[in-house]
Amino acid sequence: MGHIERDLKEYPVASVDKGTLVREFLSFLSIESVKHKTEDLTPFECDGLTAYPQIPLVAVLPENEEQICQIMKLCNQFRVPIVFRGAGTGLSGGAIPYDQGVLLVLSKLKRIVHIDPVGRSAIVQPGVRNAAISEATKKHNLYYAPDPSSQIACSIGGNVAENSGGVHCLKYGLTVNNILKVRFVTIEGDVVEIGSEGLDSPGYDLLALITGSEGLLGVVTEVTVKLLPTPEKAQVIMASFDDVEKAGLAVADIIAAGIIPAGLEMMDKKAINAVEQFIGAGYPMDAAAMLLCESDGSIEEVNSEIKKTTEVLYKAGATDVTVSTDDAHRLKLWAGRKSAFPAVGRVLPDYFCMDGTIPRRTLPRVLKRIAEMEKTFNLQCANVFHAGDGNLHPLIMFDANEGNQLHRAELYGAAILELCVEVGGTITGEHGVGIEKINQMCIQFDNHELQTFLNLKLAFDPEGRLNPGKAVPTLNRCAEFGHMHVHRGEERFPDIPRF
Amino acid sequence: MSSTETNIDQFKSLIAEAKQQSESVRIRGSGSKDFYGVSLEGVVVNTKDFSGITEYDPTELVLTARSGTPLSVIEDALRENNQMLAFEPPHMGSEATFGGCIASGLSGPRRASQGAVRDFVLGVRLLNADGLDLQFGGKVMKNVAGFDVSRLIAGSFGTLGLILESSIKVLPKPECERTIFFDLDNQSAISKMNELAGMPIPLSGTCFVRNRLAARLSGSEIAVKVAHQKIGGEAHDEKDFWHSIREQSHPFFQSEGCLYRLSVNPTALRSEYPNELIEWNGSTRWIWDEGTLDKHQEFASQHGGHATVFRGNQPGDSINKMSRELHLLQKKIKTAMDPHGVFGRKRLFTEF
Incomplete structure (x- = not known):
């Protein structure tokens, strides 16, 4: 956000020409698996973050792990940067190609390799869609718990790369928290098994390090996921509030009552209205905010939790409380929340979805500041919120073809992220x-912390050729970005030259 | 200067001194997990005085404390608010510290259903070998900014840096708990554990020991009652049972020789050790044996896992085996975090 474009001088370039690279790839990949013409590359120019399209040098679509190893070895030999891509649904631009690099697309690896209904796990290839896992394991009364809103499209490889969450986090x-093991290919083309079929493995927790590493350390070719028994029953409560702050406090009251709901979501008026006009989920158009609170478990457990939660919600000042009557009703209420992003996308042509997490108690303050900033940047912002875990999704609406709206939206987004850190x-x-948030990394972390990340990156990728320019900024970039990391109220490293 | 700042300065100077002398720093709380590892080398840096809960707001479900804080102090504070550390950390000594709990990464009976230490760690404040005070992760539930260094630190046994503070997610205590026993042999116990774990019931612990399978149910009173009706078995109020498993004070653990811990596919069957103790829905097996690590690792490898010498290791001997590629990555991580090998030399690996 705010001067996002990458400074290409900082990152590596391929030491081989495109023609040679394509020929080398064609020696072990089929013609359909190697895309190098502009018209064939255009579909890969961006992921879910559409504002910064970029065409890669070449895109390759391997069909198996062996080919992935060969691609990695070849790129390593020719010192070609690599960006990985799954379904391309990511919202932070992690899969945006690099013009001097190869885009390694994992969409052809979409096989569910094995389901172990007794041991409750499934081995899947990275291109398998998130929702496809639960669909395939349903007959065993098992499911895969993480459910990002994009679950019908996003793939598990991308989920691992981003450490995706969802409404049930x-x-x-x-x-x-829901994967057991991965097969991981290093930049040298070696396959390493990380994790185990048990619940832990000796040494450092590399599984934790790789999960959420945004394609900076290597590529995952197989994932063993943990499956959970499908709850006997799930029921959702929709509660309306005439005041956003009351809704925020109700969330704390639910937790204080010792309830950990399966899902606890909040939406503000703008989001409610956008959703209601988009799909008609039956949301309260006159409410200032609403909560969706789901209980799951055994029938008796759900019944008692729903009763308890309803009491807490009324006590917290809910103006209306609706409990889902059956599963169809429940899914309809959730469909509204899960379509919040596209619904907002219908109000104006473009939106940025922010993703800060805050301590829940600061919610009223943060929402108030976000509302004030609407005036500062002269843009509208709708708020959806994983209220249970403090994860905000302000949706900044704009029209990129109108004046400097894109730039204002970037600045607005940056201001929200900085507020979350504050x-x-x-x-x-x-x-x-x-x-998307590379510059804000300089605000959240100081140079020494960033250097630790860079050291870890270099341990896997000494020349910085895996997904260059993403996730972890160089110290130069932070110096140029100019926003100082403030640590305990004092500026650190006053001796480092600033530009 | 406050006493905590004095503490940090002392840590820094001890680390700097050790680094200069090319010695290793052995970070120690109460020493309750001293029994574990390849060997204990280096100058002891004691964290016990660096103590105190720095932040705890029950409705945020997050607690932050300094590494020397006694685990019992944290558990008392949580209990007052009807909350708990859901991973049920083994203390292994009355003075166990919070830092040791994070650094050892050991979890108790609830691990299979709720997660391990690493699943609950939200952030760490770490002193590295250059004496730099670094903060990773945070005090919020979800945080994917930067690599997940906090989870990497969990279970690293003080070999990557000195944990000053950690933030962890806490959970409400269940309203009701009930333990149900079944008389079974180890093979049928494994089947039963997997069967129970696949049912939508509030299962919060399973343990097979001495021809008895114990299954714990936790949740609302009605949920526990109904689940018990569903699965049958006999409920006994053996108050200290889970505590004795967690703390390894159960008679099973009072033996001589090597205690092996196998982390394997929960369905793996092995007939030659009828006296093993089985936990975590089948995925963890404890065996007293004079046999070599290789033998247990062979079985573990066949079942997708690993064997570790948990107690009774000959100092200097390897406590586990791993593939060459994996070992190489482990070494790279160590070098990235602690390039001069200052922290916990040879605690986890024989070479570094």
Whole structure:
């Protein structure tokens, strides 16, 4: 956000011409698996972050792990940068190609290799869609818990790269908490098995390091996911509030009552209205805010939790509480929340979805500041919020073809992220840094912390050729960006020259 | 200067001194996990005085504390608010510290259903070998900015840096708990554990020991009652049972020789060790044996896992085996975080 374009001088270039590279790839990949003409490359020019399209030098679509190893070895030999791409649904630009590099697309690896219904795990290739796992395991009464809103399209490889969350994170965790093992290919083309079929493995927790590493360390060719028994029953409560702050406080009251709901979502008036006009989920158009609060588990467990939660919500000042009557009703209420992004996209042609996480108690303050900033930047912002875990998704609406709206939207987004850091939170809860929030990394982390990340990166990728320019900024970039990381109220490293 | 700043300065100077002398720094809380590892080398840097809960807001479900804080102090504070550390950390000693809990990464009976230490760590404040005070992760539930260094630190046994502070996610205590026992042999216990773990019931622990399988249910009173009806078995109020498993004070653990811990596919069957203790829905097996690590690793490898010498290792001997590629990556991580090998030399690996 704000001067996002990459400074290409900082990053490596291929030491081989495009023609040679294509010929080399064609020696072990089929013609359909090697895309090098502009018209064939255009579909890959961006991911879910559409504002910064870029065409790669070459795109390759391998069909198996062996070919991936060969691609890695070849690129390593010719010192060609590589960007990885799954379904391309990421919202932070992590899969935006690099003009001097190869785009390695994993969409052809979409096989569910094995389901172990007794041991409750499934081995899947990276291109398998998130929702396809639960669809395939449904007959065993098992499912894969993380459910990002894009779950019908996003693939598990991308979920691992981004450590994706979803609406059920508070109770069931993120991707990192729900995978057991990966097969990982290093830049040298070696295959390493990380994790185990048990619950842990000796040595450092490389599985945790790789999950959420945004394609900076290597590529995952197979993932063993943990499966959970499908709850006997799930029911959702929709609660309306005439005041956003009351809704925020109700969330704290639910937690204080000892309830960990399966999902706990909040939407403000603008988001409610956009959704209601888009799909008609039955949301309260007159409410200032609403909560969706789901309980799951055994029938008796759900019944008692719904009763308890309803009481808490009324006590917290809910003006109306609706409990889903059956599964169709429940899914309809969720469909509204899950279509919030496209719904907002219908109000204006473009939107930026921010992803900061904040301590929940700061919610009223943060929402108030976001609303004030609408005037500062003269743009509208709708808010959806994984309220249970403090993860905000302000949706900044704009029209990139209108004046300087794109630039204003970038500045607005940057201001929101900085606000999240200021109140003790983080710039990204689940969408990743990518290129979108690369500058804000300089605000959240000081140079020494960033250097630690860079050291870890170099341990896997000594010349910085995997997904260059994403996720972890260089110290030069931060110096040029100019926003100082402020640590305990004092400026650190006054002796470092600034530009 | 406050006492915490004095502490940090002392840590820094001890680390700097060790680095200059090319010695290793052995970070130690109460020493309750001293039994674990390849060997104990280096100058002890004690964290016990660096103590205190720095932030705890029950409705945020997050607690932050300094590394020397006694684990019991943290658990008391949580109990007052009807909350808990859901990974049920083994103390292995009455003075176990919070830093040791994070650094050892050990988890108790609830691990299979709720997660391990690494699943609950949200952030760490770390002193590295250059004496730099670094903050990774944070105090919020979800955070994917930068590499997940905090989870990498969990279980690293003080070999990557000195943990000054950690933030962890905490959870409400269940309203009701009930333990149900089944008389079974180890093979049928494994089947039963997997069967129970695949059912939509509030299962919060399983343990097979001495021809009995214990299954714990946690949740609302009605949920526990109904689940018990569903699975059958006999409920006994053996108050200290789970505590004795977690703390390894159960008679099973009072033995001589090497205690092996196998982390394997939960369905793996092995007939030659009828006296093993099985936890975590089948995925963790404890075996006392005089046999070599190789033998157990062979079985573990066949079942997608690893064997570790948990107790009774000959100092200097390897406590586990891993592939050459994996070992190489481990070494690279160590070098990236601690290039001069200052922290916990040879605690986890024989070479570094």
